[in-house]
Structures are given as structure tokens and as C-alpha cells.
Amino acid sequence: MAKSQIECFFLTRRKVLPLSAQPSEFPHGKKLSIMIVEDNHFDRENLIRFLTNEGITADYTHVVHRKDFKDHLSPSIDLIICDHKLPDFDSFIAFDLLENSGLDIPFIIVSGAISEDRAVQVLKRGAADFLPKHSLSRLTSSIREALQNKQLKLENNRSASELRAAQESLQLAINSTQLGTWDYSTPGKRLSLSNRGRELHGLPEGKDITPSYFLHSIDKRDRRSLVQRIRSLIRGGEAKTFRVNYRLKHDFPDEHPTWVSLRGKAYVDSSNRFERFSGVLMDISETKWLEEQLRSSVLFAEKANSAKSMFLANMSHEIRTPLGAMIGFAEILERECEEAENQVFAGSIIRNGKKLLRIVDEILDLSKIEKGKLELEYREFSLLDILKDLKENFLPSAQSKNVEFNIDFSELTCRKVFTDEGRLVQILTN
Secondary structure (H helix, E strand, C coil): CCCCHHHHHHHHHHHCCCHHHCCCCCCCCCEEEEEEECCCHHHHHHHHHHHHHCCCEEEEEEECCHHHHHHHCCCCCCEEEECCECCCCEHHHHHHHHHHHCCCCCEEEECCCCCHHHHHHHHHCCCCEEECCCCCCCHHHHHHHHHHHHHHHHHHHHHHHHHHHHHHHHHHHHHHCCCEEEEEECCCCEEEECHHHHHHHCCCCCCCECHHHHHHCECHHHHHHHHHHHHHHHHHCCCCEEEEEEEECCCCCCCCCCEEEEEEEEEECCCCCEEEEEEEEEECHHHHHHHHHHHHHHHHHHHHHHHHHHHHHHHHHHHHHHHHHHHHHHHHHHHHCCCHHHHHHHHHHHHHHHHHHHHHHHHHHHHHHHHCCCCCCEEEEEHHHHHHHHHHHHHHHHHHCCCCCCCCCCCCCCCEEEEEHHHHHHHHHC
């Protein structure tokens, strides 16, 4: 027997329903709010009796006229069962009023005064079902399916709303960091860039971006390295993260280049073949500029330090030459002078000259320490001689200030030591 248009319509529609949308048992005990739009008292009572026998518990709202229908539309209504031909309107007008209200309420037409062609039209617009009054056997399953579809739609809308909110939050986070996003699909060689990514590369919005067009925006000095990096990932057949820094092409040779850091991850399919790259783009021009400034500062400091070392070396030579002559001349005077007072004067010149030489050596040692080139010179020498020299150097200054100064050598058991003589003298002097 040939199927009617109504049956064909529902067979087609039900084929595309997901498994979760297939009708389940109607929840007994759940009280519904059902609006019945029917002007025939007998048909209305027959409909309510049928639903009650099917185990459907409900509060019923009965309307006949257009104004009443419009006034009673509210979110609390779970289902509308509507006759087609009514005193001052029909089911088509009722469905229009429902759509205009913005409410999502399942709408089932139960009538014996509408052709299948007209019924299919309203079903295509979104009505839940159409049944003839003389055959209500399918009404229960229609109600189950209509209510379940409504619930699924609510859940889908909620999921879509949550997804949109998550996407908006992600976009806000990306915008706050001034990051651009990019995605490249290897099978179709499709490249997509976010608005920020296009802005960074000077590419127009709304225009398809080919890989070659994208590469053309990159400085030719860095273009090859980016291509080689991508190709090596494709040949490797391994999902991994990567990062490439490159300069963008600029029109004026003297202007500072824009540096971009492209970061992302390569994705492979089940056969370890690349199918997609995606990631973010970041303007790192300021970081690169700071790195360049740091390199310049380090180079300047190294040059300044080298100049200082050269100055100290020259100064040491210029001071040591006349100072050595003065000390040598004083030593001759000390040996050849017969007068005790002149010998004291000559000894003072020798001691202070040697002290000045040590100061010069300490300045040079400080320079060596800064360069990390200070080396210790180990040799054996007399500790007693060192202490005697210190006593001779400090005693005149102490006596001039009426300060008692003495070094007791009586308990000195170690007369010879093996270390850096100059460093030891510095320690004892300081």
C-alpha cells in the first residue's frame, strides 16, 4: 500500500535523528501543561480522555479564539495541540502567532479538515506533527518525540552558548596578549590567519591567503629557514611543537625590522602523515631591540674595560719607571751616607716608594680580578723578613701618633712559608 505524504515526511525526518533523540518511554507521573485549541467540546473531551488513558498527567488550558490563544502563550506551556479550522483563525495562523512570540513550544495539529499537502507545508516550517482526529494512536509517540526534541534543542542551544562563551573568552585572552593565530592544512594547502596575524604581516582582511602570499611578506633572509623548518617537520612524520623567529619585509632599509615569532604544533594522522599545523604569532620586535641594545652595551663595556686595562698598564709603566729610579737612588744614599739622620731619611724614601709600588700593583691586581685573570705566584720566602719590613713601615707612622706598635716574633715557629708573597703582604697590610 502506498504511503501518504505525511508518513513519507516523518520517515525522512526520523532518519536523520541522532540515537539520543529516539523516543523513550514517556515519564509517568510528570505533569505537563498542555494547551488544547479546539472549538468542539466532544473532540476536546475525547482528546483529554485519550491522553489520560495513555498515562499522561497534565494541566489543560482550553482556548477557541485567536485573542485567547495569543494571550495564553507563555513559557510555562509544554505542548500545544491544535485543531485546524477554528471560529476566527486556523492552525496556520496559530503557528504563525507562536513563531512570532519567540517561544519554542511543540505544536501538533489534530484535525480532520486539512489536506495532506497543507499539513506537510506547516510541518516543513517546524510543526511537530499532524494527525487526523479519527486516528489518535500515534499521538502518544508524537508527544514523546516532540518533547524530547525540544529538550535536545535546549541542550544543544546551551552547549552552543557555552561554546560561544568559551570562544569569546579565548579570543579576549588572545587579544589581550596581542597574539595572532594561524592554521595550515597540508592536504588542501589552506592557510588561515586571525585578524591580528594579518595585521602583523600587513595582509588584507577578508582575502584568501595562500602560502606563497604569506611567505612573500617575510624578509627573504629568513624566508628559506622557515620553509626548511616546515619541510623538515613534514619529512620527520612526528607530532611536535616548534618555533621560528623571522623578520618581516620592510620598505625602507634604515627602519627597524618587525620581528615575529611563529610558534605552533604539527599534527599527524593515524599513518604518521602530516595533516595540519596550528599555533600563534607574536610580535617580538621589542625583545629583539632590547637584545640588540644589550649586545651593544656588552660590547661597549668590553671596549671600555679594555681601554681601562690599557690605561692602567700604561700608568703602571709611567709610574714604575721614575719610582724605580727614586728607590734605587735612595738605596745608594742609605749605603753611602755616614750621617745617621740622612740614612733614616733615605730609608723612609725607600719604604714609602715600595709602598707606592705595592699600591700600583694592587690597582693592576684589581683590573686582573675584574677580567678574571688574576693568578697566584707561589714561592718560598721568609715570613720573618716580611714581618720585619711591615714593622719598619708602620712604626714611624705609629710613633708620630703616639700609638704603641710592636710585633712579637718570639713565638714564631714557621720561619719559611710557600705562598704568594705579594698577596700575603696585601692581606697583612690591609
